[in-house]
Amino acid sequence: MFLLSKRGLLLLLPVLMLIISCGGDLNDNTVVLAVGGAPSEIDFWEKTASECEEKTGIKLQLIRQPTDTDQRRQNLVTSLRARKSTPDIFLMDVAWIAQFAASEWLEPLEPYMKKHNLPVESFFEPVVRQADTYNDKLIALPVYVDGGLLYYRKDLLQKYGYSGPPATWDELVSCALKITEEERKKNRNFTGFVWQGAQYEGLVCNFLEFASSNNGGIVLSESQPVFDTEQNRKAVKFMRDLIHTHKLSPSNTYTNMKEEEVRLVFQNGNALFERNWPYAWKIHQASDSPVKNKTGVSLLPHFEGGKPAAALGGWHIGLSRFSKNKENAFTCIDYILSSEVQTEFVTSLGWNSGRVDIYDNVEVQKTIPHAEILKNVFRHAVTRPLVPHYSYMSSVLQRYLNAVMAGRMELDKAFTECESELGKIVSQYSNQ
Ligand code: GLC
Numbered sequence: 001m002f003l004l005s006k007r008g009l010l011l012l013l014p015v016l017m018l019i020i021s022c023g024g025d026l027n028d029n030t031v032v033l034a035v036g037g038a039p040s041e042i043d044f045w046e047k048t049a050s051e052c053e054e055k056t057g058i059k060l061q062l063i064r065q066p067t068d069t070d071q072r073r074q075n076l077v078t079s080l081r082a083r084k085s086t087p088d089i090f091l092m093d094v095a096w097i098a099q100f101a102a103s104e105w106l107e108p109l110e111p112y113m114k115k116h117n118l119p120v121e122s123f124f125e126p127v128v129r130q131a132d133t134y135n136d137k138l139i140a141l142p143v144y145v146d147g148g149l150l151y152y153r154k155d156l157l158q159k160y161g162y163s164g165p166p167a168t169w170d171e172l173v174s175c176a177l178k179i180t181e182e183e184r185k186k187n188r189n190f191t192g193f194v195w196q197g198a199q200y201e202g203l204v205c206n207f208l209e210f211a212s213s214n215n216g217g218i219v220l221s222e223s224q225p226v227f228d229t230e231q232n233r234k235a236v237k238f239m240r241d242l243i244h245t246h247k248l249s250p251s252n253t254y255t256n257m258k259e260e261e262v263r264l265v266f267q268n269g270n271a272l273f274e275r276n277w278p279y280a281w282k283i284h285q286a287s288d289s290p291v292k293n294k295t296g297v298s299l300l301p302h303f304e305g306g307k308p309a310a311a312l313g314g315w316h317i318g319l320s321r322f323s324k325n326k327e328n329a330f331t332c333i334d335y336i337l338s339s340e341v342q343t344e345f346v347t348s349l350g351w352n353s354g355r356v357d358i359y360d361n362v363e364v365q366k367t368i369p370h371a372e373i374l375k376n377v378f379r380h381a382v383t384r385p386l387v388p389h390y391s392y393m394s395s396v397l398q399r400y401l402n403a404v405m406a407g408r409m410e411l412d413k414a415f416t417e418c419e420s421e422l423g424k425i426v427s428q429y430s431n432q
Pocket of ligand 1: 201
């Protein structure tokens with residue numbers, strides 16, 4: 001057995017102490033960033049990470065997460081609950097920032113921003129105020145903002161004599177019934193309308209859009225959720241009818257359909273309409289895309305008497321309170337949020353930067369020909385309740401909405417039970 005002499009031990013002591021004081025992080029030139037998304041987005045993060053290292057000398061190491069927001073949250077919650085020092089920085093869905101802030105996992109950013117000369121005015125004020133501020137402290141910054149859009153096959157609408165995309169849901173149904181009947185003769189896989197109906201956060205976003213476009217939605221009135229309304233029932237019935245009655249949305253809508261599954265159906269030329277976020281545009285326009293130059297973008301339709309609605313989504317960057325490398329970590333945040341990188345986010349990925357100055361850039365204006373539509377989308381944006389217990393509310397909504405979509409539960413029962421469960425969650429957390 002190998003035994004150290006007293007003298008050997010004394011010589012090793014400083015090294016051991018250094019290891020202990022670093023908590024095992026020997027290389028404090030490395031910052032760990034957790035990101036997720038579509039494969040093209042991950043590729044882009046890889047490129048950004050190596051450019052960051054060239055510019056700042058700090059190694060930006062990526063933890064690659066899936067696309068699904070719920071899985072990404074779970075992943076981070078596990079590390080943060082255990083007070084792990086990595087990831088140092090991470091992207092957060094706007095839907096869970098309040099939970100992370102209330103759990104005190106986020107380092108306030110203002111002192112770092114002052115040192116780095118990064119003014120908060122560089123970002124959209126309402127976004128920063130509503131999503132990134134908690135107890136008067138700035139605890140995150142927007143990397144990009146999202147809103148739901150309707151993508152449509154402009155070549156097919158034209159072929160069948162339509163002058164533009166549908167403004168109402170009834171128009172969407174009648175147009176899709178007519179075109180799918182014809183197109184299915186050539187392509188048995190052709191479908192009318194693909195959207196996110198699987199049991200996950202995206203379903204809640206889709207529900208919010210259908211419901212808000214019928215003057216409904218989820219309102220917290222005196223802290224109690226109002227969900228069981230005529231407007232919401234009509235919207236959910238319509239979602240179910242798209243699958244089961246009109247048969248315009250495929251039956252795997254409620255089992256499989258998340259962002260990327262939906263995008264692929266449309267991208268392969270197998271759908272007339274698609275509901276997705278702005279990221280899908282650049283991928284549909286890629287040189288090898290079967291729907292390149294055949295895709296139009298518009299506001300989502302609405303019910304008679306309602307108006308178009310878009311769920312407000314987006315991803316924000318935060319610095320872990322448990323990071324042992326906060327200065328370097330903020331240098332990486334500063335780099336990611338620089339005009340240079342943010343412009344590239346828009347031109348390469350079609351993301352809507354959270355920075356205000358980007359939109360004056362001519363390159364950006366050329367990349368997003370539907371910039372005017374996007375402006376309108378954000379004008380019609382509806383937020384999910386920005387409360388720390390939102391994820392619990394969402395998991396209840398996901399379960400009931402999905403059960404209705406799958407035809408496993410009657411509408412009446414789902415609405416009554418869901419509202420009561422939501423009420424319990426809100427009472428439990430508001431009294432804490
Ligand atoms: C997008 C949105 C995010 C939303 C998610 C739902 O990533 O940016 O806010 O929660 O989709 O799937």
